[in-house]
Amino acid sequence: MNLLLQTSQHDLQEQIAITGSKSETNRLLLLQALYPNISLANTSNSDDSEVMQKALIGNEEIVDIHHAGTAMRFLTAYFAVNEGREVVLTGSQRMTERPIKVLVEALQQLGAQITYEKEEGYPPIRIKGQKITAHKVSIPANVSSQYISALLLVAPKLENGIELTLVGEITSVPYIKMTLALLNDLNIQTSFVENVITVYPKKEVETKVMTVESDWSSASYFFSLVALAKTACISLTSYKETSLQGDSALVEIYKEMGVTSHFEGNKLTLTKQRDFEYKDLNLELNNTPDIAQTIVVTCLGLGIGCHLTGLHTLKIKETDRLEALRIELTKLGANISVTNDSLTLIATKNINQEVRIDTYNDHRMAMAFAPLALKVPIVINNADVVSKSYPDFWDDLKKLNFLMIQKWSFT
Numbered sequence: 001m002n003l004l005l006q007t008s009q010h011d012l013q014e015q016i017a018i019t020g021s022k023s024e025t026n027r028l029l030l031l032q033a034l035y036p037n038i039s040l041a042n043t044s045n046s047d048d049s050e051v052m053q054k055a056l057i058g059n060e061e062i063v064d065i066h067h068a069g070t071a072m073r074f075l076t077a078y079f080a081v082n083e084g085r086e087v088v089l090t091g092s093q094r095m096t097e098r099p100i101k102v103l104v105e106a107l108q109q110l111g112a113q114i115t116y117e118k119e120e121g122y123p124p125i126r127i128k129g130q131k132i133t134a135h136k137v138s139i140p141a142n143v144s145s146q147y148i149s150a151l152l153l154v155a156p157k158l159e160n161g162i163e164l165t166l167v168g169e170i171t172s173v174p175y176i177k178m179t180l181a182l183l184n185d186l187n188i189q190t191s192f193v194e195n196v197i198t199v200y201p202k203k204e205v206e207t208k209v210m211t212v213e214s215d216w217s218s219a220s221y222f223f224s225l226v227a228l229a230k231t232a233c234i235s236l237t238s239y240k241e242t243s244l245q246g247d248s249a250l251v252e253i254y255k256e257m258g259v260t261s262h263f264e265g266n267k268l269t270l271t272k273q274r275d276f277e278y279k280d281l282n283l284e285l286n287n288t289p290d291i292a293q294t295i296v297v298t299c300l301g302l303g304i305g306c307h308l309t310g311l312h313t314l315k316i317k318e319t320d321r322l323e324a325l326r327i328e329l330t331k332l333g334a335n336i337s338v339t340n341d342s343l344t345l346i347a348t349k350n351i352n353q354e355v356r357i358d359t360y361n362d363h364r365m366a367m368a369f370a371p372l373a374l375k376v377p378i379v380i381n382n383a384d385v386v387s388k389s390y391p392d393f394w395d396d397l398k399k400l401n402f403l404m405i406q407k408w409s410f411t
């Protein structure tokens with residue numbers, strides 16, 4: 001489905017309910033498989049959480065997690081320590097290009113039995129679950145924090161827990177802290193001192209309902225919409241002022257783009273500041289890689305420039321996001337350059353109309369570019385990719401009176 005988006009609505013007023021964080025949900029689904037007496041509320045309705053849940057409750061030999069990076073990484077660790085079970089873990093074409101070697105080698109240090117079915121270092125992988133008693137392991141920390149979270153999540157069920165030494169610069173740190181915080185919520189003891197993380201074993205946890213906070217990465221598209229509208233007041237539920245999700249940094253980042261955030265209970269209200277003085281932005285996004293696309297598109301729409309750094313992990317996500325941004329923003333008339341870990345956009349006032357944005361099987365390409373419809377009509381190709389994290393995205397956008405016309409590839 002290709003969608004032509006346009007709107008003449010410049011005052012955005014609405015209340016939107018976004019479901020739970022997919023990062024928190026996928027962690028908690030795994031923890032629930034380890035500790036069945038916990039229950040979950042406000043879970044994510046994303047495809048990634050659905051495949052995670054199916055993989056955990058199913059009993060197939062071949063487990064296909066499609067595009068879900070967290071599911072691939074978390075389940076690698078889960079099946080590796082699941083004594084007596086053998087599975088082949090695989091995913092979409094793109095998943096077979098996303099590296100897994102760092103995690104496989106760390107698990108092998110602990111005694112896991114994992115082999116590659118095709119290319120060394122990449123899914124699909126064959127895992128023969130083992131009883132693990134070793135507990136000291138080291139791992140390169142600069143490729144993906146998901147490898148680290150994967151080990152930490154299964155650690156409390158290992159006989160001796162885990163003592164994990166992180167080697168090199170640590171990337172996407174808030175996601176590691178989220179994992180530890182969720183373990184702590186279950187009274188599982190952890191420590192994170194300098195570059196060593198320890199998780200202590202815990203056989204049972206108390207019965208508890210874990211309520212997932214709504215997804216901040218999904219909220220980013222509304223920050224962008226508010227920034228690009230003439231006037232706006234959009235409320236989002238259910239959010240916390242102190243969040244486990246690093247992407248809650250949106251509140252501070254979008255202040256620099258004229259968006260005011262206000263909390264009342266668990267309702268977050270975004271309003272557009274009047275007479276705001278815009279300046280080019282300089283941001284380090286190592287802690288918040290998933291909002292880089294949203295931010296650069298907002299900057300283009302506002303006619304300001306930006307220099308974003310700390311982006312090296314973008315190259316191994318759903319697509320090479322740096323390259324995808326360079327190609328699509330150039331089509332819109334932007335002056336953009338990228339390196340292996342940064343992006344620079346020069347301020348421009350003109351945006352090309354009715355450009356067809358390719359989405360590269362990446363939900364965030366579709367959602368990040370959609371708010372630009374407030375400035376120019378825009379076509380989003382393969383718009384259904386949004387279901388990876390936010391299946392209701394287009395319905396929620398309709399509530400803001402966006403006009404959406406299905407376009408066929410040849411029209």
Ligand SMILES: O=C(O)C1=C[C@@H](OP(=O)(O)O)[C@@H](O)[C@H](O)C1
Pocket residue numbers: 022023024070143144145146149171172175289290313
């Ligand atoms: O642990 C998680 O839930 C995630 C960690 C991040 O990945 P990296 O650590 O690979 O940057 C992030 O981009 C991803 O969307 C979700």
Ligand SMILES: C=C(OP(=O)(O)O)C(=O)O
Pocket residue numbers: 067068069070071290317318364389
């Ligand atoms: C990178 C993402 O997801 P994953 O790595 O879990 O596929 C994302 O949702 O932006």
